[in-house]
Amino acid sequence: MDVSNLDTSIDLLGNKYSAPIILCPLGSQRAFHAEGELAVARAAKAKNHLQVLSTVATTSIEDVIAARGAPVWFQLYHTPDWNQTKAMIKRAEAAGAPAVVFTVDLIGGSNRETMFREAMSDTRNCIQCHTGGRPAPGVSGRVDDRDNRRKPALAKPAPGTPIPEVGTPTWDFVKRIKDTTSMKVFVKGLVTSEDAELAIQHGASGMFVSNHGGRADNSLRATVECLPEITKAVRGRAIVELDGGIRRGTDIFKALALGATAVGIGRPYIWGLGSFGQDGVEAVLAILRRELEIVMRQCGTTTLKQITASYVVPRNG
Numbered sequence: 001m002d003v004s005n006l007d008t009s010i011d012l013l014g015n016k017y018s019a020p021i022i023l024c025p026l027g028s029q030r031a032f033h034a035e036g037e038l039a040v041a042r043a044a045k046a047k048n049h050l051q052v053l054s055t056v057a058t059t060s061i062e063d064v065i066a067a068r069g070a071p072v073w074f075q076l077y078h079t080p081d082w083n084q085t086k087a088m089i090k091r092a093e094a095a096g097a098p099a100v101v102f103t104v105d106l107i108g109g110s111n112r113e114t115m116f117r118e119a120m121s122d123t124r125n126c127i128q129c130h131t132g133g134r135p136a137p138g139v140s141g142r143v144d145d146r147d148n149r150r151k152p153a154l155a156k157p158a159p160g161t162p163i164p165e166v167g168t169p170t171w172d173f174v175k176r177i178k179d180t181t182s183m184k185v186f187v188k189g190l191v192t193s194e195d196a197e198l199a200i201q202h203g204a205s206g207m208f209v210s211n212h213g214g215r216a217d218n219s220l221r222a223t224v225e226c227l228p229e230i231t232k233a234v235r236g237r238a239i240v241e242l243d244g245g246i247r248r249g250t251d252i253f254k255a256l257a258l259g260a261t262a263v264g265i266g267r268p269y270i271w272g273l274g275s276f277g278q279d280g281v282e283a284v285l286a287i288l289r290r291e292l293e294i295v296m297r298q299c300g301t302t303t304l305k306q307i308t309a310s311y312v313v314p315r316n317g
């Protein structure tokens with residue numbers, strides 16, 4: 001078969017992107033490069049990829065959308081005040097984001113021992129940027145302890161009376177987000193078919209099969225191992241993104257073969273950003289796309305739709 005012409009493009013919520021590679025939400029990108037989220041937005045524009053902006057971004061969603069020249073999706077961390085959470089959702093909607101991605105995989109906190117250990121030897125002046133102090137070890141998953149002047153989504157208290165949250169979010173919270181906005185709702189951090197089904201039942205248009213790059217759940221299954229049961233349960237009713245450990249075009253091919261609509265990357269592009277700014281992010285996207293094209297040609301698949309389960313063999317098969 002002639003594989004000289006490939007189509008790696010993908011349509012997500014009516015927008016066409018050059019490849020099924022999403023730039024995952026990563027907080028505090030100006031900690032990695034002075035241009036932070038703006039450099040990433042410019043790279044996403046140059047290479048035409050979907051960018052998802054973190055709640056704890058160091059650039060406002062309005063500025064990022066302007067630099068991207070197209071809408072980005074907004075990733076949501078809930079806050080202890082529904083009024084503030086709602087204000088962030090409304091702001092993203094007003095800025096033109098077509099989707100809100102609610103991250104649920106830090107609700108139990110995370111055990112970032114390396115970070116806590118390194119923080120002890122960090123001699124920089126923390127309060128230059130942080131006003132809320134360091135989160136206590138194991139305390140994470142909502143942003144009450146991360147008050148930060150460099151985080152525009154959180155910088156100002158929402159107008160009006162606070163509406164304190166009682167307890168941690170349940171599935172009703174997903175429905176509450178859905179009822180609050182006309183944006184499509186995605187849930188990020190699901191790793192089981194049962195949760196995938198519940199997400200759909202509560203109005204989600206899709207999900208990110210993710211464990212925060214192993215920074216939330218660890219010692220459990222890799223996300224790619226969770227993918228088959230999820231795509232089997234979803235049966236094409238929702239968009240399924242897979243992230244965590246995508247490092248090669250072959251990883252992307254395998255995820256698509258197992259039923260993912262698209263993959264997300266985190267550390268690869270932040271390494272590119274930290275090293276070379278916008279150029280570094282563009283280089284990472286170009287490498288991954290080139291590698292995906294190589295494996296697509298080798299397998300005789302000229303479109304993403306042709307990448308099916310028949311191209312992977314189960315480990316015990």
Ligand SMILES: Cc1cc2nc3c(=O)[nH]c(=O)nc-3n(C[C@H](O)[C@H](O)[C@H](O)COP(=O)(O)O)c2cc1C
Nearest residue numbers: 024025026027054103212213243244245265266267
């Ligand atoms: C430095 C860093 C910051 C992150 N910040 C966020 C965040 O603010 N919100 C979020 O939903 N996920 C966040 N993540 C998780 C990523 O969105 C993504 O799930 C993960 O990085 C994918 O795995 P990978 O890094 O192996 O590609 C972060 C990950 C890293 C490494």
